[in-house]
Amino acid sequence: MPDHDTLCGWGLKEKVAYFLEKADIIIPRRREQLDFLIDLFPWPCEEPIRVLDLGCGFGAITEEILGKYPHASVTSVDGSEEMMKLARERLAKYGDRVRLHFADLADPSWHRDVTGPFHAAVSAVAIHHLVDDRKRELYREIYDLVDHGGIFLNDEAVASPPGFKARFEEMHYRAIQEQERAKYGVARPVEELSKNCVRRWRRRCVSPATIAMSRPCLPSSHGFRRRGSNRSTAFGNTSGWRFSAA
Numbered sequence: 001m002p003d004h005d006t007l008c009g010w011g012l013k014e015k016v017a018y019f020l021e022k023a024d025i026i027i028p029r030r031r032e033q034l035d036f037l038i039d040l041f042p043w044p045c046e047e048p049i050r051v052l053d054l055g056c057g058f059g060a061i062t063e064e065i066l067g068k069y070p071h072a073s074v075t076s077v078d079g080s081e082e083m084m085k086l087a088r089e090r091l092a093k094y095g096d097r098v099r100l101h102f103a104d105l106a107d108p109s110w111h112r113d114v115t116g117p118f119h120a121a122v123s124a125v126a127i128h129h130l131v132d133d134r135k136r137e138l139y140r141e142i143y144d145l146v147d148h149g150g151i152f153l154n155d156e157a158v159a160s161p162p163g164f165k166a167r168f169e170e171m172h173y174r175a176i177q178e179q180e181r182a183k184y185g186v187a188r189p190v191e192e193l194s195k196n197c198v199r200r201w202r203r204r205c206v207s208p209a210t211i212a213m214s215r216p217c218l219p220s221s222h223g224f225r226r227r228g229s230n231r232s233t234a235f236g237n238t239s240g241w242r243f244s245a246a
């Protein structure tokens with residue numbers, strides 16, 4: 001039994017309400033990131049694909065997938081009741097094309113009632129909430145749930161490559177300022193944005209290493225073969241792993 005809040009505060013109504021209102025502002029170029037993630041799907045839009053959305057939150061990615069793939073079905077997993085309430089409302093119109101699965105990804109039994117195989121597993125800014133050992137186990141579990149030839153796409157914040165930190169930070173804050181200005185007409189100065197950002201990361205990361213995120217932790221021994229796409233920007237990092245026979 002973990003001795004910390006495995007949801008890193010996402011059980012709190014205020015935190016969820018804040019993210020619902022601000023996700024498109026505090027995450028730079030959020031829309032572009034989500035579009036890019038789904039653009040990486042190699043299937044034609046008519047395909048009845050089955051997708052797993054891990055840490056689905058209020059259902060933003062799930063909804064994008066259902067919109068772009070009218071015959072797709074999505075199993076959307078999250079451990080926050082507050083988030084699930086929002087997802088339930090938002091996704092109700094898609095009927096049985098969506099299955100909401102309430103589970104804590106920190107618990108290895110989270111997938112007990114999840115029936116694969118899936119064509120794709122996706123996740124956005126969620127897996128970093130787990131401690132590193134648990135991330136590794138989760139990748140193995142995802143691997144087992146995704147079909148051969150399937151894909152795992154994880155849109156996450158990761159540590160900047162050496163030499164790019166200052167440049168990425170500048171781009172990151174500038175994008176947030178542009179988004180704030182577009183929505184509110186004014187933007188906070190970079191110093192303030194940077195202070196808030198650092199505080200947020202510190203508070204929500206269980207171990208300092210979690211800020212380095214999942215990509216370096218992915219062991220090839222788990223049967224993953226890195227193929228295809230990996231785009232790293234100041235705004236996030238979408239890493240794609242195709243699965244081949246282990």
Ligand SMILES: C[S@@+](CC[C@H](N)C(=O)[O-])C[C@H]1O[C@@H](n2cnc3c(N)ncnc32)[C@H](O)[C@@H]1O
Nearest residue numbers: 007010055056057079080104105106124126129
């Ligand atoms: C920043 S939100 C992202 C939500 C969604 N992926 C999006 O991009 O809109 C992080 C999500 O991860 C979920 N989460 C964090 N830790 C979790 C855990 N241990 N088990 C299940 N979900 C978790 C939170 O409840 C929250 O919905």
